[in-house]
Amino acid sequence: MPAELLTGKEAAESLYEELKPLIKKLDPKLVIIQVGEEATSTVYIEHKKKACEQIGMRCEHVMLDFHSTFETLLEVVERLNADDDVTGIVVQLPLPPHLAAALPLIQRAIHPKKDVDGFTAYNLGKIFLSKDFEHLPPATPAGIIALLEYYHVSLAGKHVVIVGRSNLVGKPLAIMCLNRDATVTVCHSKTTDLHQKTLQADILISAVGSPKMITADMMKKGVVVIDVGITRTDNGTLQGDVDFDAVKELASAITPVPGGVGPMTVASVIKNTVRAKERQI
Ligand code: GUN
Numbered sequence: 057m058p059a060e061l062l063t064g065k066e067a068a069e070s071l072y073e074e075l076k077p078l079i080k081k082l083d084p085k086l087v088i089i090q091v092g093e094e095a096t097s098t099v100y101i102e103h104k105k106k107a108c109e110q111i112g113m114r115c116e117h118v119m120l121d122f123h124s125t126f127e128t129l130l131e132v133v134e135r136l137n138a139d140d141d142v143t144g145i146v147v148q149l150p151l152p153p154h155l156a157a158a159l160p161l162i163q164r165a166i167h168p169k170k171d172v173d174g175f176t177a178y179n180l181g182k183i184f185l186s187k188d189f190e191h192l193p194p195a196t197p198a199g200i201i202a203l204l205e206y207y208h209v210s211l212a213g214k215h216v217v218i219v220g221r222s223n224l225v226g227k228p229l230a231i232m233c234l235n236r237d238a239t240v241t242v243c244h245s246k247t248t249d250l251h252q253k254t255l256q257a258d259i260l261i262s263a264v265g266s267p268k269m270i271t272a273d274m275m276k277k278g279v280v281v282i283d284v285g286i287t288r289t290d291n292g293t294l295q296g297d298v299d300f301d302a303v304k305e306l307a308s309a310i311t312p313v314p315g316g317v318g319p320m321t322v323a324s325v326i327k328n329t330v331r332a333k334e335r336q337i
Pocket of ligand 1: 100146147148149150173195196321
């Protein structure tokens with residue numbers, strides 16, 4: 057039997073219905089800073105703006121020139137930190153190459169109470185304490201957890217194997233799964249015998265950005281597969297990390313790309329913005 061499709065769009069819509077009355081009451085405002093017109097970032101930002109528009113949340117897009125200096129970007133972040141009308145700040149990644157080395161400083165500059173991406177050390181550190189302290193969790197891991205909850209996939213006692221150890225996804229997701237009583241294995245580019253690890257997974261999550269690297273022979277029957285990877289191929293289509301057509305015959309559930317984790321990341325940023333406003337007042 058082909059796998060159940062875990063569509064982020066449906067789960068995100070359900071989250072938006074919950075958030076709408078809070079947005080109406082609290083009137084939060086999200087500000088997204090983009091430096092340069094990287095095509096994929098422009099698409100992601102359009103998704104965030106469209107979602108905000110759809111649910112009635114204020115969203116401002118601050119566009120900075122590709123050649124902007126570190127000082128200019130810092131000034132913008134500091135101005136937004138000081139503006140009481142601004143609830144949440146997102147600095148869209150990737151930054152242009154000349155700013156990439158300064159990323160930790162930029163992230164540190166965002167006030168933790170306005171860090172709706174959940175990237176600052178303060179918000180990342182809090183998720184280490186327990187589930188109860190996940191106040192502004194990183195958006196993509198939080199979106200994955202919400203997606204699993206929506207489709208009643210429990211984490212307790214499951215063996216979750218995560219491929220990818222980035223600060224944005226793999227590492228914080230491992231902690232958040234641990235907070236929900238999963239047994240977690242994190243694999244990365246130096247992992248030996250990757251197949252042997254992925255074959256043990258009850259829930260297999262890939263966040264690498266390498267098209268079709270996760271193949272059907274790497275997993276057991278009935279596994280739940282979450283594909284975070286998203287790569288634009290030469291012919292312009294979006295491709296996940298997972299060999300979807302082969303894997304869907306084996307897995308019990310699988311996320312599509314696009315339309316799986318992506319909409320949940322957007323929904324998490326919006327949820328975090330609402331939560332940030334609740335904690336600011
Ligand atoms: N670029 C790709 N994904 C993300 C995200 O979740 N947040 C930000 N700020 N930039 C991104």
